[in-house]
Every structure is written in C-alpha cells, then in structure tokens.
Amino acid sequence: IRSGFAEVIFCARKADEHLLKIFTRLYEQDGEVFGTRASEHQYELICEKFPEVVYDPLSHILKIEKKDKKRIGKIAVCTAGTADISVAEEAAQTAEYFGANVERIYDVGVSGIHRLLSRLDTIQSANCVVAVAGMEGALASVLGGLVDKPVIAVPTSVGYGASMNGLSALLTMINSCANGIAVVNIDNGYGAGYIATQINRMGVHQDE
Amino acid sequence: IRSGFAEVIFCARKADEHLLKIFTRLYEQDGEVFGTRASEHQYELICEKFPEVVYDPLSHILKIEKKDKKRIGKIAVCTAGTADISVAEEAAQTAEYFGANVERIYDVGVSGIHRLLSRLDTIQSANCVVAVAGMEGALASVLGGLVDKPVIAVPTSVGYGASMNGLSALLTMINSCANGIAVVNIDNGYGAGYIATQINRMGVHQDE
Amino acid sequence: IRSGFAEVIFCARKADEHLLKIFTRLYEQDGEVFGTRASEHQYELICEKFPEVVYDPLSHILKIEKKDKKRIGKIAVCTAGTADISVAEEAAQTAEYFGANVERIYDVGVSGIHRLLSRLDTIQSANCVVAVAGMEGALASVLGGLVDKPVIAVPTSVGYGASMNGLSALLTMINSCANGIAVVNIDNGYGAGYIATQINRMGVHQDE
Amino acid sequence: IRSGFAEVIFCARKADEHLLKIFTRLYEQDGEVFGTRASEHQYELICEKFPEVVYDPLSHILKIEKKDKKRIGKIAVCTAGTADISVAEEAAQTAEYFGANVERIYDVGVSGIHRLLSRLDTIQSANCVVAVAGMEGALASVLGGLVDKPVIAVPTSVGYGASMNGLSALLTMINSCANGIAVVNIDNGYGAGYIATQINRMGVHQDE
Amino acid sequence: IRSGFAEVIFCARKADEHLLKIFTRLYEQDGEVFGTRASEHQYELICEKFPEVVYDPLSHILKIEKKDKKRIGKIAVCTAGTADISVAEEAAQTAEYFGANVERIYDVGVSGIHRLLSRLDTIQSANCVVAVAGMEGALASVLGGLVDKPVIAVPTSVGYGASMNGLSALLTMINSCANGIAVVNIDNGYGAGYIATQINRMGVHQDE
Amino acid sequence: IRSGFAEVIFCARKADEHLLKIFTRLYEQDGEVFGTRASEHQYELICEKFPEVVYDPLSHILKIEKKDKKRIGKIAVCTAGTADISVAEEAAQTAEYFGANVERIYDVGVSGIHRLLSRLDTIQSANCVVAVAGMEGALASVLGGLVDKPVIAVPTSVGYGASMNGLSALLTMINSCANGIAVVNIDNGYGAGYIATQINRMGVHQDE
Amino acid sequence: IRSGFAEVIFCARKADEHLLKIFTRLYEQDGEVFGTRASEHQYELICEKFPEVVYDPLSHILKIEKKDKKRIGKIAVCTAGTADISVAEEAAQTAEYFGANVERIYDVGVSGIHRLLSRLDTIQSANCVVAVAGMEGALASVLGGLVDKPVIAVPTSVGYGASMNGLSALLTMINSCANGIAVVNIDNGYGAGYIATQINRMGVHQDE
Amino acid sequence: IRSGFAEVIFCARKADEHLLKIFTRLYEQDGEVFGTRASEHQYELICEKFPEVVYDPLSHILKIEKKDKKRIGKIAVCTAGTADISVAEEAAQTAEYFGANVERIYDVGVSGIHRLLSRLDTIQSANCVVAVAGMEGALASVLGGLVDKPVIAVPTSVGYGASMNGLSALLTMINSCANGIAVVNIDNGYGAGYIATQINRMGVHQDE
Numbered sequence A, B, C, D, E, F, G, H: 001i002r003s004g005f006a007e008v009i010f011c012a013r014k015a016d017e018h019l020l021k022i023f024t025r026l027y028e029q030d031g032e033v034f035g036t037r038a039s040e041h042q043y044e045l046i047c048e049k050f051p052e053v054v055y056d057p058l059s060h061i062l063k064i065e066k067k068d069k070k071r072i073g074k075i076a077v078c079t080a081g082t083a084d085i086s087v088a089e090e091a092a093q094t095a096e097y098f099g100a101n102v103e104r105i106y107d108v109g110v111s112g113i114h115r116l117l118s119r120l121d122t123i124q125s126a127n128c129v130v131a132v133a134g135m136e137g138a139l140a141s142v143l144g145g146l147v148d149k150p151v152i153a154v155p156t157s158v159g160y161g162a163s164m165n166g167l168s169a170l171l172t173m174i175n176s177c178a179n180g181i182a183v184v185n186i187d188n189g190y191g192a193g194y195i196a197t198q199i200n201r202m203g204v205h206q207d208e
C-alpha cells in the first residue's frame, strides 16, 4: 500500500452480505481488518465466520488485528468530558491500528482547567494532539495555546439544545484563535486518528 | 427611580433632533446622562449645547456624569483579545456609571491560559465576572470553572469567516458546560454591565 | 467544597456501571447525591442499592437529600406554559437542593398577561427570577421589564414548526430589550437553578 | 379596480426613467399615485415633473393623493420601540391611502408593559391590529392575548447581534402561542397595511 | 366568552390525568370540547368517560360538539397536495367548530395550475382563504394574486431534503410578492382556522 | 473547442492588468470575447484598447461579438418581476452568444398568473425554459407544471427581509414538486444560459 | 399523455386504501404503474391484488412494467460512494421506465479520482449525466469539467456531522464552478431521472 | 521562543498608535516582523518609521524579514481559482517566513482536473499540502485522495449566492470523505501556513 495505510471499512449502513464480502476480501488481502461504526449485529454476523474478531461497543470498532505489531512515536488523545470518550476511542484505536503509540488523557475539559494543566507534560511530549470535545468545544483552543505540535480538533455531537448536534463545537474549533489547530468533521474520530498518524510518523522518524 | 437605575440612551439610529430632546430631558431630570453607541457626529451635536459632555471613541459612550459618585463592591471585566476591549469598556463604564467598582483584566484569552491564571486572585475576589470574547468565545467556560460567582458572558462580533459576526461565540458560551454562566446578546456590553451591577449590589450589601 | 456547591451527576448517556460508581462515591463523600436527566431505568438501578433514593419523573431528578437542610432567600421560577414545567422543576429543585427557597409561578405566559400581573408581588419579592418559556419565549422580556432583580432566562424545546427545538425561544431571549436578563442553554434548568442560587445567596446575606 | 386597491409602485431599485414612466402612467390612470421605499433622489426626480408630490423621509413613501378621500373603520398600528416607527408608518400610510382610519400607538414594547396596557381601550376598539417590533418581537404575542380581532405582526430589522436583521423577531412572531396572529415579511409595512385594510373593510361594512 | 371563541385543548404532550381533568372541566363549562393534536391513545382515554367523543385520525382532532350549531359565511381551505390535507383539516374543523362554513378545495398545487383555476369561483366567493402547502409552498402566492380577500398561509412539514421540515415553505410564503397574505407557523392549522374565523365573522356580518 | 463553447471571462474581482491580458488573449484566439459581471470601469479599460467592445449596464456583460453568427432553436427566458431582468439578461445574452435564439418573457410572476398564461404558447414552443425569480421564487414550479421541456431555475437575490439574499428563492425552487426542474446558483444567469444552450442544441438538431 | 411521461405514484405517507385505489386506477389506464418511495408493507399490500408487481428494496421502487418497451439514447448515472446507490437507482430506474438506456457508473467518488477517469469514455458518450453524491458532493464539479453534456446533480443525505442530511452536498453542487450543471433536491433520484430523460430524448432524436 | 515561531501581528482593526507600538516592540525583540491583513494605510504608517518594510497588496502581508534565512522541506500550496490566490499567498508567505520552502500550484480547480493531475509529482513530493478553494471547495477532497501527506484545507470567501461567504466551501471540506484532511477557518491562510510549517518541520528533520 503506497500510502502506508490499509483500507478500512466504514460499517454503518452496509448491508450484511456486502459487509461480509468486503471483510473477507480485506482479511484475505491484509491478514487483518479494521472496521468503524459497526453495530452489535454486525459483530455477530462477522463473528460467525471470523470468531477471532474483536468488537468494542464503546468505539464501535470491529477488528482482527495482527499480533505484535510495532507502535512508534506518540499521539495524545484528549477529551473534554466522559461522553466524548467513544469518539476519542475511535481516534485512538485507529491510530494504534496504523502503528502509533497513543496516550489517553480523558475528561480534562476547560471548566476544570487544573486537571488539564496537571497532565501537560504528557501532552506536550506527543508529536500530535487530538482534542475531542462537544458542547462548547473550548478544549482545542486551550490545547492549541499550550502545545507546539499540531492539534487536530474533533467536535462531538455530545450536548443538547444549542449544541445543534455538534455544529456549535465545530464552529468554536474552526474559529479558534490559537495557533496550530485544524478541524475534522463532527464525531470523526477515524479521520483525526488517520491524519494524526500521518503527522506522528513524520515526528517519529525525526527522532531516530 | 424604583429600580435604582437611571434611564439610559441607546444613541444608534436616533435622529439628531430626537437625540437632543431626550438628552436634554434626562439632563434636566437626573443632572447626569449616559448614552451608548454614540457616533462622533452625535458627540459634536450634544457638545454644542452641553460642552461638559464626555465622549469615549473606543466604547462609543457619551456622558455627563456627576462628580464624586460613590462606587461599591467589585466587578471583574475580562476580555479574550484586544479587539474585544470596546465591548468590554461599554460593560465596564456602564457598571461604573451605575455605581460599581470595576477591575479590568484584558487580553487574557484561552490560547495563552497562563496570562489568565496569573490574574486569578483579582478575578476571584469580584462579586461578578463579565467575560467578553469573540472568535471561539472559550473564555467564559474557563472562567466559569475558576470562579464561584456568577459569570456574565458577552459574545463579540470580533472575528472573521465562520465567526459569523459573533454567532459562533454566542453558541460557544450558551453551550458552556461550566457552572454559573449566563449569556447576553452579541456586543451587548451595556446589558452585561447592567445585570452585573444588579448582582454586585447584592454582594456588596452582604459585606456591610 | 470551596464553591459551596456539591458535585452533581448529569445522568444522561451514562452507562449503568459508571453511574452506580459515581453515585456511590458522591454518597460516601457528601451523604447526599443529586442527579439530573435520569431515566426510569436509572432510578431502578440506583434504587436497588440505595432504596431511599427519590425520583421525580417530571423533572427527571434522582436524589438522596439530607433531612432538615436550611433554605434561605427566595427565587421565583416562572413558566409560560404547562409544558415548560419539567424544565422549571429541574431549575427549582436544583436551587432547593443547593439551599434556596423557591416560589413556583407556572403557566403565566404572555398571551394571557393578566395571570402574570396578578402574581407580580410574589415575583418582585424574589432575589432572582428564572423565566422558563418555549415557543416564542416572550416571558423573559416581560418579566425583565417588571422586576429589578436579575432574570435568568431558560428557553425550552417546547413548540413545533419554526420553534426549531428551542432555538427560536433562545433567540427571542438573547435579543430581549429589557434590562437585567441573561440566558442559559435550551432546556438547561439545572444551569439556571445554579446561577440563580449564586445570586440568591448574595441577596440573602444582604438582608441579615 | 376589481380588488378595490390601486396599483402601487415599489420604488426601490427602479431606474429613474422607468420610475418616471410608471409614475406618470399611474397618475394619468388614477389621478393619484402611491410609491413605497422611495429615496430622496427619487423624490427630486418626480418633483420636477409633479411638484405636488409629497415625500416622507421616515416611511420613504412618495405620493400624490386626492383631496378629501373618505376613511372608514379603524386599524391600530402599534410599535415596540421608536426605531420601529419607520416601518409602522409604511403600514399606517398604506392603510390610510387605501381608505382606513389609523390609530398610532407607538413605543409600547413589552419591556414596559404598563404603557401598553394604558392604551388598551384604543387598541381593542380597532377592527385589526398591526404589531410592529424588532429585537425579540414579543409585542405581537402580548397583543394577541389582549385583543379579539386579527393581529398582523410585522417583524423589523431593528436590533443587532443575534437579531439577525429581523429573523429572530420573525421566528418569535411565527411561534406565538397567542390566538389570532399572522405574520408578514421583515420590514414589510406595506404588506401589513394592505391586509389590515382588507380586514378593516369587512369590519366597517359590518357596522353600517 | 368575550372573544367569542371557546377554550381549546392542545392535547400533545399532555399527561393522561391532566388531559382528562381539563377535558372534564371544559365539558362541564361549555357542554362541548375541542382538542387538537390528540393521539389514538388519548381518544381511548377520553372515550371511556365520554363515549360520545369523536376522533378524526387524519386531523388528530378529538371533540364533543353540540348539535345544530349554526354556521355562517364562508372560508375556503385549499391545499397544494394530498399530504397537506391533515393540516388543512385541522384548519377546516377548527373554523367549523367556531361557527364558519368551510369549502374544501384540496390538491390544487401550482404544478398543475389548471386544477386550481377551475375552482376559482368558489375560492373567490369566500371571506377568507386558507392556503396550506409544503415543499415549495407556492400556492399562497398564486392564490394571493387571484383573490381580493385575506389569504392565511400555512406552511406544512410535508416534503424531504431541503424542505427542512417546512422551513422552506415558510420562507416562500413570508417572501410572497402577492398582496393580502399573512403566515402562521408550520403545520399550524389550528391557528389559521382561528384567525380565518375572526375575519369570516366580519365579512359575514357585513352582508346581513 | 471540443465542447463547442468558447472560454468566457468572469470579470468580477479581476485586476485591470489581469483582465486586459486575458481579454486580449481570448480576442486573439477566438476573434470575439464574452465577459460577465463587468463594471463600468472595466468597460472603459477595455474600450481604450478595443473601441468596438460593447457593454450592457443592465446585465453587466462586456463583449466583442462576431457579426452574422447563426442562431438556432429556441430558449424561453422568463422572469417573475422587473428586478429579475438583469439576471435574466445575463442568461439570455449568454445563450445568444453561444448561438441560441432566445425569447424573452419578462414580469410574468405568479402573483398575476394570467399574464403568464397569456404567453404560454411561446414558452411551450421552446426547447428549454429558464425561470428567473427572487422573493418567493414560485415561478419555476408553475412553469414546470405547464411545459414538457426542461426548466432551468435561477433564484435571484431580489427581495428583502426573509428573502436572505436569494436563499429563500433557492430553497423554493429546489423543493419544487413539479417535474422537469433543476436549479443553478443564486443570480447565476450565466450558468443557466450555458446549460440551456447545451439542451437547446440537442433539441435543435433533432428537428433538422 | 401530452408530455410523453406517465403519471407516477409517490408512495411515501400514502394510506393503504388510497394507494391501492390510485395504483388500480393507473394500472387500468396505462397497463403499467411506477411507484417511488414504497415500503415493504406497501409492496405486500399491492402484491395481494397485483401478484406481478415487482419491488426493489434498494431503490424502494414498486412497479408493474410492460414487456419489451423500447429504450433509446444513453444516460450515465454516476455515484460517489456505495451508500449513494439507492438514490442513484431511483434515478436510473425512473429513466429506464420512461424509455432511456442507462449506464451505471457507481463508486467513482473524487477521493479516488482515477476510478472515475478510467470510466470517462462511457460517461462522455451519454446525452446526459446524473451525478449522485453525499458528504462533500464534489463529484458533480469534477464531472461538469469532464463532459460537454448537461450534468444533473443529486445531493444525497449520506454522511454525518456537518453533512446536515445532505444540505452540505446541496450547497457544494449549487456552488459548482464547472459549466453545465444544475441541481435537484436532496435524495431526489426521481426528479433527476425525469429531467435526464427529457434531455436524453432530445439528444436521441438528434441522431436519428 | 519555545515554539520556534515568532509572534505575528494581526493588523486588521488595530489602531495606528497601537500597531506602531507593537511593530516597534517586535522589531526590537526579533530584528524582523511579520504582519497579516495590513491595509495600504498601515503600510504607509509603518513605512515612515521603518522604510525597509515590504508590503504585498495581494496577500496584505506587511513585513521586515532578515536576509538569508534558511528554508527547509517543502509545502505545496494549491488553489482552485485565481481569486483564491490572495489567501494562498497569506499561507505561503507565512510558511516561508517561518522557514519552509513553498511550491505554489495555482488555478488547478476540479472543474479542469487535468491541470491538477499534470502537477501531481510536485504536489506529492511535499511534506504537507495546503488546499485553498472557495465556491464548492472540492479541491481538498481530490487532493486528499491523491497524496499521502496531511492536507490542510482552507475554504475561501470567494464566490457568490449560496457560497455564503465561504460557509459552503467550509462544509464541503469538513465533510470530505478523503483521508488525511483537516480544515481551518474561512480565509485563514495564516493558520494553514502555521500548522503546515509545524508538519513540514517534522517531515524535514526526518530526512536529515
């Protein structure tokens, strides 16, 4: 694979038959498979044919992963609240599957800034930071001001009322006045994990 | 005045003749006058008849204020950036006119969180905090987490692109997950100064 | 607790196991627990371990509260319609849990202004007024003009069509031309109860 | 004219030559002409050829009206603030031109509800009420609750920030929970005056 | 009843117990009851105590109506499509309950303009026209151009995609350049029936 | 030119020097040039070097066109109002430049449906109809129902208030329930003229 | 049928009885019937009376089609992803029912541009191209640049987060800077198939 | 400077006196200064005191830069159209000032995909790609599919009608289904240049 990234399955809305076919094809091709947004039902479907498949109901990731894959560098995945963790796990496990070390720093939202500050050393030592937040989404701006590496911001649909299913958090992050921030789609943990891995690979090679 | 607040003039869009009449009426009634959103031209107009009138081109406040008015308590007015200061001054000077002491803490936006933390003692000693911010408007959330007194958040129209003239900052603030925050209209420094004064009066009396 | 406010549980979207753990921790720490946005199912879950827990299906509040807590001052909680009462109760019970006296003035919407006017004395005697309204949300403006104390406006998602799940009411309230109004998120009774309590405490101390 | 309403000129964006031609045609046809949204410049243009033309810079109405036209019935035109008066005058003068008596009740916005209540008798005696308001636009709801005749609501672009040039007021009015309200476009005084005249004519004939 | 309109029950979101109580109270007071937006379940609930109650699953109206009520005048209720009929029936039956004759002209949308034109005589003979349409909502404009009486436009949530649940139809109707149109909320058949009745009463008396 | 369409200059926002260069290049290449959205100033600029250039201040088209070009088939360009004509002319002149016969049917908006019906024969004889309308944009739906050929709908920014600079008209047209309609961007007369020409060419060849 | 297009049933939201009646009427009239947006349940309903009816669960088309109908010309129906295929099939089968040959080119989205380029010959040989895409909807622009025939763009509701149920794709397509593109409503495969057929007929006749 | 990035001046909305002071301070501190969004007037102001200052009217960058600064790695800055170049230059010159080599690939929008493909080698050899596009903003998706390095997408306010000043392009880019894309604010060339520089530094070190 020229890009160094295996093909991944976006399971949502895939018909059973179609999913099974593509899963099988990828397994035969790569010896491992990574699916996002899978349902409990899809897990059972795949499990019948591939009993070794693993399903994480929090991140909705469905995968068969090769043993002993090497992981390099470091990506810090931060969340504002606990409800953002399912999106954060999609990012973290995507990055891990693609070969990055991931440090999880969860529930460090800006309404309790000291929890975030107490974890700063870990965050600053990463090659890339993923900032996952819903509601007002201010975490990305604070992180952008505190770290010198790229911050990939992921708005989440967590919230109610004027959160408008993540649009408010998206706008907050796009308008950030901190330097070194770029944004992906609402709840797009996968996309953040992917680009963070691209960045991390650069940073890793650099230290070797 | 039952409410303890004198009538104020919203100068924007008022015809010259109309403004002069209302200004004169209030001057005769209260011996002082407070106008917001006044233009340079309106200043000159009033100045002809009331040479003692004072105009602040930053906040666009036009006023004649009685000497030696007593000020009580403390309101902290904070801004994220320097471009938010004109709105902040509208809030601060409104509160001062209505008899509150005001502490200005400007340019302490969340992309440089340490500047904010270094001023925390001052902020925490106020009866009410006014948080003025445009762009991503995250300042209110951070302040809400750091202070135990009510935070009145003022989104500003500062920004460009997806800031949508302050709507993004408004949404950020309304969605804040910190406790003790309520929001006024975009650029409504006057409204924030007014309600902060109401709150400050309660806090002040309490200490006497 | 420095802030004088115990930690509260936002039950929505919390996994059973996680909710039970946090509930237990808070109970052990404070001897009482307050949870918002709890489901019937969550009530049953907690009830098994804490039979003394109380659940209000209207406000979705789940709590164990200490006996004989003192309440001070007065907060007036007003609604426009009967459908707004569940949000109002979240505000009222939050304020009561945090130690405020609450006066409920329900179903006094502006399309029948005389019902509101007949309750004015009670409302004007409060330290803070919470105005809860959906649809066109005009209640906050009318109250803002009638009382001298801060009005915390809570838009609700009550309505249909162009109410856009509360956004219209939110915009109405943010644009209010009455003095002394600030706004919290759609359906955020908890947030309104919290800041109203902060304000009420100031007002109460003031009279002692 | 089958409809009982003469043709009217919408002057905005009309080229000089085109305006002059249509004005002349209507003058020759009806012996009087009514134009809305005319500029100072257009007034001067028409004035050269028709020196008897009258221009009102507040409502931007440009007209030649026949003497001694009879007016019937009563329409009450109410505004929330003084800045709404230019739109209200477009409505009032349209209705007068089409032969209705108009009662003007200006500056009776809901943040000072008693001013409105003190004028209630006049308002309730009209066949139709036009409610003109910007900002939060709550006037229509309050009037809807107080009168038994149709209320035509006109949102105005008066306001700033989240007023979004009248969209907030429009939403408020459309969502009104009072009975007997219908809404026209933002700043569309002409449209309100027209339909109010249609309603007034019905009401008038009824008393004869 | 001063207004000449009995109190009506908005059944949606009402608890069983509450609905039964209010239904009973109104029945005792007026000898008849009119409820909108009632569910099948609510019908069964009321039916147990009031077997004479009638439920229309199309309009969701639940009512007990006095026999031999007189109806006066004429209101024309028109729809663009068949899917708009449930909203139109809410309007029509509201008007009938309040004593108006109603002419139903359904499925005369503008994409087949000749069907509409063939019914024009009937429509033009009404005192008031109610135009019910979703999707692009153009019916109101065409009717506004064809009739000399007030047109009350009701946008419906019928449609998909960019219809945005009726917002597009609402905008179309509010922007209409035809004379004599005013608009109520999306799907608000009740509101349209109410104001149409007010107008019809004026027109009726006029002919007597 | 493979596509049968010469390159066209979008003059808006082009620097003088850049415009002159591109104009000259196209003149040398094609012997004729067609520019849209040109300003008076740009006309004068080009005129100095190319005195034969023609400028239409209504459509803002700037062109040098070869003599005696053959035109084929027929496109009907219709507008709702007179203010839509500048966009319609952009469409019409684009189509003519690209070799189509164009029939102009202006000011036939749906609030006066009979004017439209009286021109129906002409419209129905075209290979493609361009429907240009602002405000409520209903013209496209009515035309879609009356003709069997493709209708290209062009929303215009004509209007005020809730017309939102053409967005309302765009939504109306996109939601049309008539068959055979597709929509281009607000004010995009050029785009409509282009695709109408593509369609017309097919229709024309068919008759030969 | 003057227009050369049979009447079609939009099955969504139709009551059983109503659907059966209209289906029967059309069958008796035309000897074949075409219904869109039909549910599994509606299929079973019709199947009882018309066992020869065919249902496609992917496109939700329900039809009885005459044997050996002639198909002419060529329409290329392209999709960006596999999730867009259900909308594409609605377009394709509509066009086929109305007598067009359809070439399906699926899953050629712009994030893998080479797949699209490899199918270009086929696409360029069509009389009309239908471009079906959700998410960012960029397919239409790329196709518009590559083909000389009209491109009908269909945004789909495929996507999540900021896709806003297809509004983002709609905006992308409406803003396209490629020539020869026009847009229909979100998920409106039927509408695209209809206008593509109109265009294809012109192109076909031309070659005969 | 810990971050390896000098402080930059955002000149827009800065008062003369304030700008001069900050410019002087930065010059004394760093020996060079970089300002964005400067006006012609601000250039003249600074020029009086610092005659060596350079102003680029296209990108609105105002700077004094040290001679012979080393540049490393490679960033590809691509635009869809020529009107996007001013934003692209802000990105490119920011990256150059911060020490990156920049390759400019302008006017390669997706409506003419072959121009883009012909420059692919250059683009693929960069450590980071900046994709600048207005209107429909599809360039980012196409690039995301063609390169293996991070793509930073910059929507621009170029366009008209439904481009909504760049919001449409922003939505397109955020919804991109290509891998390895993240987005900054509308017209935020500076922000893109900054994060691209962070990424480029990682990629550069890696090769040494």
Ligand SMILES: Nc1ncnc2c1ncn2[C@@H]1O[C@H](COP(=O)(O)O)[C@@H](O)[C@H]1O
Binding pocket: D007, D008, D009, D010, D011, D036, D037, D188, D189, D190, D191, E177, E178, E179, F081, F082, F083
């Ligand atoms: N201020 C106004 N707002 C909306 N519509 C108006 C206004 N003034 C006049 N009109 C309508 O515009 C028509 C004239 O439009 P026009 O032919 O463009 O001059 C009149 O017959 C009225 O129906």
Ligand SMILES: Nc1ncnc2c1ncn2[C@@H]1O[C@H](COP(=O)(O)O)[C@@H](O)[C@H]1O
Binding pocket: C081, C082, D177, D178, D179, E007, E008, E009, E010, E011, E036, E037, E188, E189, E190, E191
């Ligand atoms: N379908 C409806 N849509 C809007 N308002 C309604 C509707 N039905 C009844 N109403 C209004 O709702 C009032 C009753 O509201 P409630 O007290 O909540 O039952 C009635 O008096 C009417 O003014």
Ligand SMILES: Nc1ncnc2c1ncn2[C@@H]1O[C@H](COP(=O)(O)O)[C@@H](O)[C@H]1O
Binding pocket: F007, F008, F009, F010, F011, F036, F037, F188, F189, F190, F191, G177, G178, G179, H081, H082, H083
């Ligand atoms: N008024 C217009 N609206 C939209 N697109 C246009 C317009 N005029 C020209 N164009 C397109 O813009 C292209 C030229 O763009 P440019 O290279 O920026 O001059 C032409 O080839 C047309 O495709």
Ligand SMILES: Nc1ncnc2c1ncn2[C@@H]1O[C@H](COP(=O)(O)O)[C@@H](O)[C@H]1O
Binding pocket: A177, A178, A179, B081, B082, H007, H008, H009, H010, H011, H036, H037, H188, H189, H190, H191
């Ligand atoms: N064009 C720009 N867009 C967004 N942010 C910018 C831009 N130029 C500079 N900045 C940021 O604004 C900061 C300076 O802001 P200020 O203190 O208001 O001058 C810089 O350090 C950058 O982080």
Ligand SMILES: [Mg+2]
Binding pocket: A143, A144, A145, A146, A147, A148, A149, A178, A179, A180, A181
């Ligand atoms: Mg940073």
Ligand SMILES: [Mg+2]
Binding pocket: B143, B144, B145, B146, B147, B148, B149, B178, B179, B180, B181
């Ligand atoms: Mg706090």
Ligand SMILES: [Mg+2]
Binding pocket: C143, C144, C145, C146, C147, C148, C149, C178, C179, C180, C181
């Ligand atoms: Mg007040």
Ligand SMILES: [Mg+2]
Binding pocket: D143, D144, D145, D146, D147, D148, D149, D178, D179, D180, D181
């Ligand atoms: Mg009423």
Ligand SMILES: [Mg+2]
Binding pocket: E143, E144, E145, E146, E147, E148, E149, E178, E179, E180, E181
């Ligand atoms: Mg009419």
Ligand SMILES: [Mg+2]
Binding pocket: F143, F144, F145, F146, F147, F148, F149, F178, F179, F180, F181
């Ligand atoms: Mg048609």
Ligand SMILES: [Mg+2]
Binding pocket: G143, G144, G145, G146, G147, G148, G149, G178, G179, G180, G181
């Ligand atoms: Mg093309």
Ligand SMILES: [Mg+2]
Binding pocket: H143, H144, H145, H146, H147, H148, H149, H178, H179, H180
């Ligand atoms: Mg890539």
